[in-house]
Amino acid sequence: MARQRPRPFAKKTGEVTRAFDMMHVTPPQIAPRFVADSLLADKAGYVEVDQVTLQHVGYPNIFGLGDGGSTPNAKTAAAARKQAPIVAVNLLSVLKGGEPVAGYDGYGSCPLTVEKGKIVLAEFGYGGKLMPSFPKWLIDGTQPARLSWLLKSEALPWIYWNGMLKGHECW
Ligand SMILES: Cc1cc2nc3c(=O)[nH]c(=O)nc-3n(C[C@H](O)[C@H](O)[C@H](O)COP(=O)(O)OP(=O)(O)OC[C@H]3O[C@@H](n4cnc5c(N)ncnc54)[C@H](O)[C@@H]3O)c2cc1C
Structure with a gap:
């Protein structure tokens, strides 16, 4: 079931005019809306997983990885690459009736x-x-x-x- 969450940063947008020599624009880092509005999300809007096993904290048959996950690592493709085999191994273990056996180190x-x-x-x-x-x-x-x-x-x-x-x- 979907639940509508207010968008963080939504009220902070506006028009600013400034002189600059070099500009570095950094967009806000937020979860996709369809994730944030789902029951899988934590308060910040990310899929709420255990930071080591990557298993969802409320739904043991669900795992999450990548930028949409709640793990407190730097959101990088390098991280997703390391998380993917952890999820694969743990998912297979859970499908066989066991517990997650692999751990992500951040x-x-x-x-x-x-x-x-x-x-x-x-x-x-x-x-x-x-x-x-x-x-x-x-x-x-x-x-x-x-x-x-x-x-x-x-x-x-x-x-x-x-x-x-x-x-x-x-x-
Ligand atoms: C400018 C920039 C530079 C970066 N440089 C690096 C770097 O040098 N090294 C590095 O490791 N990482 C880098 N990153 C980070 C890296 O790109 C991300 O961490 C990585 O892409 C995350 O992968 P992901 O699969 O979790 O999410 P994404 O790659 O964002 O994939 C999510 C996918 O879901 C799709 N999607 C969204 N909404 C829906 C929907 N409703 N239904 C279906 N599909 C949907 C999107 O279109 C997208 O294809 C950089 C990011 C940026 C923006």
């Missing part, structure tokens, strides 16, 4: 472009814990690096389209 990744040719490949989990995919001598995720830029611009598009979106992992 992993997310934000390639932060700090200059042309250099990126900080920030990878972290719940609580801001650093979770690098590469050894520090190769890519230090706390520092701008040319190799991170090449990874993002040259390698990741191919990995994304041919690997991740098809459910494959290369490591």
Whole structure:
């Protein structure tokens, strides 16, 4: 059954005129309306799942992942990629009459472009814990690096389209 929720931020919109040298526009991060209006949503409008098992807190046969989920990680495709196998394993376990057996650690990744040719490949989990995919001598995720830029611009598009979106992992 649907329930209508007021849109957060709805009253904060308006017209503003300002001079600027550089503008960085950040839209509000909110859940899709059809999710927020459903019985699956928490108070903020996201599908209310356990942050480790990704199982819905009220409906054990429902799991949630990605930007629409209530997990307190950075909302990134990198996070959804890590959450997908957790959901698959736990869903199969529950379908067989068992309990969720896999856990999501909050992993997310934000390639932060700090200059042309250099990126900080920030990878972290719940609580801001650093979770690098590469050894520090190769890519230090706390520092701008040319190799991170090449990874993002040259390698990741191919990995994304041919690997991740098809459910494959290369490591
Ligand atoms: C500018 C930008 C840059 C980003 N850069 C990165 C990055 O470098 N690395 C990274 O890891 N992440 C990045 N992200 C985040 C990443 O895009 C999201 O975290 C990821 O796409 C979330 O995947 P999702 O499947 O949960 O949701 P989405 O990709 O948003 O998919 C939701 C789908 O549901 C569909 N939908 C909506 N309403 C309905 C409806 N009523 N019925 C049916 N379908 C519906 C939508 O059309 C959409 O296709 C970036 C996001 C933005 C906006």
